[in-house]
Amino acid sequence: MTLCIIIPVYNEKDTIREIxxxxxxxxxxxxxxxxxxxxxxxxxxxxxDLESRYGDCLRCLYHNRNQGKxxxxxxxxxxxxxxxxxxxxxxxxxxxEDYPKALELIExxxxxxxxxxxxxxxxxxxxxxxxxxxxFLTLLCNLITSGMLTDMETGxxxxxxxxxxQLDIQSYTFDFEVEVTVKxxxxxxxxxxIPIMYTGRGYEEGKKVTxxxxxRALLALVKWGLLVRGRRRQASSR
Numbered sequence: 001m002t003l004c005i006i007i008p009v010y011n012e013k014d015t016i017r018e019i020x021x022x023x024x025x026x027x028x029x030x031x032x033x034x035x036x037x038x039x040x041x042x043x044x045x046x047x048x049d050l051e052s053r054y055g056d057c058l059r060c061l062y063h064n065r066n067q068g069k070x071x072x073x074x075x076x077x078x079x080x081x082x083x084x085x086x087x088x089x090x091x092x093x094x095x096x097e098d099y100p101k102a103l104e105l106i107e108x109x110x111x112x113x114x115x116x117x118x119x120x121x122x123x124x125x126x127x128x129x130x131x132x133x134x135x136f137l138t139l140l141c142n143l144i145t146s147g148m149l150t151d152m153e154t155g156x157x158x159x160x161x162x163x164x165x166q167l168d169i170q171s172y173t174f175d176f177e178v179e180v181t182v183k184x185x186x187x188x189x190x191x192x193x194i195p196i197m198y199t200g201r202g203y204e205e206g207k208k209v210t211x212x213x214x215x216r217a218l219l220a221l222v223k224w225g226l227l228v229r230g231r232r233r234q235a236s237s238r
Contacts (some may be wrong), residue, residue, distance in 0.1 A: 001107055002082035003030040003099070004161065008072035010037040012090040013046055020050050023088060023096045024057065028103070032058045033076040034090075035136045038066035070176035074169055085164045089155040098196045102158040105192050112189040115149065116156030116196030141178070145185035150191060153177050156196050163189055175219075 005023050009016055016034075023032055033052070036044050047060045054133065059079050073087065084106055088094060098116055107112040138152040157180065166187070171179045184191050 001028070001084060001103060003028055003084050003086055003103075004080040004082040005030055005032045005034065005086045005088050006073055006076040006080065007088045007090050008037060008065060008069045008076070009034055009039060009043055009047070009090040010069075010072075011039045011041045011043060013039075013042045015092045016043055016046050016090050017050060019088065019092055019096070020054070020058065024054055026096050026099050029082075030057060030079075031082055033061065034058065035061045035072040035076045036063065036149050037068070038063045040131045049105050068171075070169065070171035070179075073176060075170075075233055077165070080161065080164075083161055085161050087155065087157045092205065093199050094156045095197045095199070098156065098194075099158070102156075105162060105194070106158065110190065111192040113157065113159040113184050113191045115131045115151065115154050115191060115193045116158075117149075117151040117193045118154055118156075118196065118198035120195035121194075123146055134173040137178075141181055145182060147181075147185050147191065149181070149191070151193070152181050154196075159184075165212075 007019070009025070012019075020034065023030070023041065034047055034050075036047055044062060047062075051058050051060045061075055061079065063075065077085075086099060086102075088096065094116065102114040102116065105114050134151065134153050138149055141147065141152040142149060154177075157177075159180075163184075167180055167183045169176060169179060181191075182204060
C-alpha cells in the first residue's frame with residue numbers, strides 16, 4: 001500500500017521542517033505533496049530547501065496568495081497518486097506516527113475512510129469553547145448524515161484515493177472538513193474513527209482557527225446538507 005500525504009501550509013516556518021521530516025520517517029512507501037498557500041514568513045524558502053533534500057518523495061507547490069485550506073488540498077490532488085490519501089496539517093498538532101493504525105483498517109478492507117478523533121486518545125486539555133463549538137458542529141453533522149462521529153472537524157483524515165476523487169471537493173476554506181464528511185456519509189462510504197494523539201496549540205503558539213471558522217462551518221453544514229444527495233457507492237471494497 002502506498003500513501004500520498006497532502007500537507008496544506010500557511011505561515012508555519014517554525015514547524016514545517018519538523019513535520020515533513022517526521023512524515024518522511026514513517027516506514028511506509030509514500031509521496032508527500034506540500035502546498036504553500038501564500039506564506040509570507042519564510043515558509044517557502046524552507047520548503048524549497050526540503051524539496052532539494054527529499055526530492056525523491058517530496059513535491060512542493062506554491063499559491064501566489066492565500067486561498068484557504070480547501071483550495072490547497074484541491075491543488076495537491078492534481079499531483080496525488082497512491083492507494084491512500086492522508087491530510088496532514090503542518091502545525092505539529094497531529095502526529096504522523098498514528099498513520100499505521102488508521103491504514104490497517106483500510107488495508108484489511110473494513111474502511112473507506114478513517115478519522116482520528118482528538119477526544120478519545122491522549123490530548124492537551126484546554127480551549128474549552130473550541131471543544132464546545134466542535135461538539136455542536138459534530139452533533140449537527142451527525143443529525144444530517146445519521147453518523148456517529150465524535151470529531152467531525154478533525155484534521156486527521158485518511159481516505160482511499162479512489163474514494164477521495166469521487167467526492168469532487170469544491171470547498172476553498174476550512175469548510176472542506178464539512179464537505180468531505182457529508183459526502184462520505186451521503187455517498188455510503190464506510191467511515192471509521194480511531195483515537196489519536198493530539199497536541200493542540202494556543203493562539204500565542206500560532207493557532208489560526210477562530211470563531212469565524214466555526215460560523216463558516218455551520219453555514220457549510222446547511223449548504224452541503226441540502227446540496228448533497230445520497231447515491232450508490234461506486235468504489236469497490238477491498
